[in-house]
Amino acid sequence: MNSLGRLFAVMGKELRQLRRDRLTFAMIVGIPIMQILLFGYAINTDVRNLKSAIADQAGTHLSRQFISDLKQTQVLDFQYVVETPMEIEELLRTGRISAGVYIPYDFDRRVIDGNRFAAHLLVDGADPTIVGVANQLRSMRVTFDTWEAPSESAGTLEVRPFYNPDQRSAVYVVPGLIGIILTFTMMLFTAVSIVRERELGNLELLINTPVRTIELMVGKVVPYIVIGLVQLGLIVAVGQLLFNVPLRGSFVDLYLAASVFIAANLALGLFVSTIVKTQFQAIQATIFMIMPSILITGFIFPFDGMPKIIQYIGEILPNTHFIRMTRGIMLRDASLGDMASELLILVVFTFVAMTAAILRFSKRLD
Amino acid sequence: MNVVNTDLVIKARGLSKNFGNLAAVSDLDLDVPRAMIYGFLGPNGSGKSTTIRMLCGLLTPSSGSAVVLGTEVPGDTEALKPRIGYMTQKFSLYGDLTCIENLRFIADIYSYPREKKAARINELIHKYDLTAQVHQFTGTLSGGEKQRLALACAVLHKPELLFLDEPTSAVDPKSRRDFWASLFELVEMGTTILVSTHYMDEAERCHRLAILDHGTKVADGTPTDLQASTGMTVIEVLADNPARAQALIKRLPDVTSVTQLGLKLRVLIPNTTPEPLSLVTTMLSEHDIHASTEEVPASLEDVFVAVTQKKRAPETSE
Ligand SMILES: Nc1ncnc2c1ncn2[C@@H]1O[C@H](COP(=O)(O)OP(=O)(O)OP(=O)(O)O)[C@@H](O)[C@H]1O
Ligand SMILES: [Mg+2]
16 A cells, blocks of 8 residues: 555656656657657658669660659659760769660660560669669560560550569658667666656655665556557558558557567666766667667667567567567557467566566665 | 753664665664753764654664664654654655645644644744745745744644654854744744754754764763863964964874964864973964964864864864
8 A cells, every 4th residue: 555655656756757857748749750750751761763864876766665664663863964875874873873784786686585684774783772773674574575675555565564563661660760769768768767866856855765676666667657658559540641551450469569569679778777986877778779679679780681580689689579560560560469479478578677676776875 | 941961862873774785874872851952963964864763663673772762762652653753864755735635734733732823834934934824825925934934834733753864954144143032932942853954053043062073973062061071272363364364273293273264263182292382383473474373272173173173173184
């Protein structure tokens, strides 16, 4: 009874302080929106409007038709029209274009023969995404090669839709982004929470009161779970509105998974807060933890494609499991029951981190 | 009111705390009887805060131990927490909460009965003259207001034992008197108060006093006892050229200290020196300085100077 009273006192105090802290409050709303806009628009594997050059030495009806088809894919934006492949190379080298198309003078001949490349696509090989695009474009030339003979039907030439609506990256990115945003904001808030009280001197008073460590820790965590769930709602809503990200599975499942995931990050943040000495260190530690959450959890690179050892490390991170759950629930209409083991791992993680934080925190100054 | 009570609220034996090579507190014995104001007088860094922290259970002593309200220190000091109040030297309430919010938080943390909470907070606000600041963020309070609020929070749950670490460092003289009046009220209700200070006038108000220097207790007793047993003769000198007079008196080998207080000089000479008064007058008249001299009773400041000098003397000869 008393214990509950003290718990509510700590929670109430945290909420009041949070409400007064305009910047933090703005961050709660600002970070998710900013990130979703940044990632939603910038992390874009369906590359479009690459700056390109075209050198059409053939200048035939067929070659012009081909160029027009290329334009329609919207992948290449021909900003430069040049005469020779050397000029394309020069533009590539100086970085003014990322791709160039060279159509040799015997283009029609090559197309009809069908046993040689009809045209050349020159790309900036330094950028793996662009190389990927180039490989996609190659399939377009195959269509040409197997095409029987030039006719008036050339205008209806089938060009493969490179912009595949079912592979839009925002759809794939947003569910993962939920995990990144929650990791970042939740860890940051709790990582500074105890060390801030220490820096401001509040802790010396607090540890001299009858408040128990567990009441203090839980009281500091619970208000943020609510905030995390608000953020989740925001991301899902913005994702739906701007990028048509679906929520195919159950809303309840998503919130349940997120609640546990948020608790896991808060517990980890608290643990960090019991180790670091200053708020600055707390922020550094958070950034240190956020990097692997982005890189090795399957958010950016496919999880199965990573070396085994990295995969093992990735399995320790809560975000790895959460991303699997959000992608499952949001995109594949999976239920939490299908992914019980992922949820269980997060529960265990939370418990371990919270216990570690409680054990590390002592109501002493030395 | 001042019933001598043999019931000890704090009994410390050989309490020591080292920070690396620094002995912040060494071998401290302390007996604090119930319902008294016990003062800790000592210069900066003499170990006052460290001692208080050890007694609260916030710092583990390097050696030695204490019994505080029947609880062993070091030991399970959690049982002690509801029974003690602690006003930290540095303001430690939440600056982004208002006065009343801080008071409510403290009341809840100490599980103060819900039905009496509002009345108790109201009482404290009036008693510590915080009516105008009730809804002000504590971060914006003046120094004195902060200290009054901190005291209100420290006594809210009616602790038996109250630790006050330099509670009046930012309080003006008038408020300081009110502050002390409220401390005496608490004592009358049975509270024991351990208060640290640098101020002599505050030390004089304590029932008992320990003087700390470099982590060691150099004297303790009632202020009157301490003043009576300095082992020093105190001579007040009113000279026409005080600066020169001071320089001359300092040359005398027996003089412990010479301090200028306004126009007057205060000279401390050990009791063991014969004819201390004529020693001073001879020195001054030899150098054509007109002065009137008078032997006066020792003040607490004299006691402080005497005991801290005594301890330092052998150190400098090493
Ligand atoms: N955590 C610590 N680590 C290292 N040294 C410390 C620590 N706390 C205190 N000290 C040192 O111990 C000595 C005693 O400090 P303490 O704070 O007890 O002095 P004080 O009497 O309260 O001084 P003041 O009047 O300035 O408050 C000082 O020299 C201080 O530098
Ligand atoms: Mg101090």
